[in-house]
Amino acid sequence: MEYPNKQRIPYWNWVPAAFALSGVILFIFATYGPPASSSGFVSLLKGFFEWAAPDYVAAKAHYQSIPGPGSWVFAFVLGMAIGGFIAGRTSRDIPVRDMPPIWVKRFGAGRAKRYAATFFGGLLILFGSRLAGGCTLGLFISGSTQLAISGIYFGVVIFAVAMLTARLIFGKVSEKEDIQ
């Protein structure tokens, strides 16, 4: 085994976890179609704007291409939140924290800075996802599973850029100290 001391690693082993995830992915392909999560954001917004500004939604191609919240795509992301909640409540060992320790080491414990950064980062990941037509799940995982060049291309670039970005931001602190 790779981790002799089980107590220190609260996470599942990656091999059975990959089997479990692909089981879920195949269930989705069989019962619905290609899984996607960034569409859920658009779906929620569509529901909001249909109530607040129906003419705006009717005139916008992007909202016309995605169903409103009474759909699989929104039910899926809502389910993800419920799944995260259940998983969080049933695990005593996996730490739930608002501030990643590596962030605190790099930028301090100020919450405003972290929340502003995740808001901005969230904006970037969804803007990028909607431009490409999908995200880590909807384009990389589900696209590559369908052998799509778009999924493989997107996956290679997001990993390369994220690894470079993380290195530029956290590279120094991760070398200096033991961040566990």
Next chain:
Amino acid sequence: MTNIWLGLFSGIAFGFVIQRMGATDAHRMARSHLMLDADIPRFMVLAVALSAVGLFGLQSVGVGRILPLPTSIVATGLAAVIFGIGWGLTGYCPGTTWAAAGEGRLDAVFALLGGLAGAALFAHLHEMLIPVLYDPTNAGRITLTDLFGHQAVAVAALALGFGLCAWGIGKLWRHDNVEKNN
């Protein structure tokens, strides 16, 4: 209505598994990006390899619906760069923000709100950006089958390629956990 229950059930199962892998923990994701923890990336690529083989099986018995997205050289690439910066900075991707927010991580709630803002911004600019960035270099819904000429060969190549990635990530990424425990 069935679709809503199926979506909800699928989401709960998906969210549960990724939480158990630590993929909802931005700290662990940052360590993955820094090549200090191999488990999340190799879990992802192995899941793709297994799913591709499984989907080939489903299709051969006529089950499932597929719809590969088109490849736009400029738009898909540029989108991936923007996405990668956000992913490297926050440690969250669109799916994990929902699961992490459900878990109770406050920074993920802000990532989710930022995501709504980003999606609204793109939807607003869709008519302006798609003809400029996406359409000119849109190569269509191309797949590995077009490249290899035969679907079974393409599935085998993808499964082998991603399987090798999973193995390579295990070799290239550092194993701090192992060193500490030994």
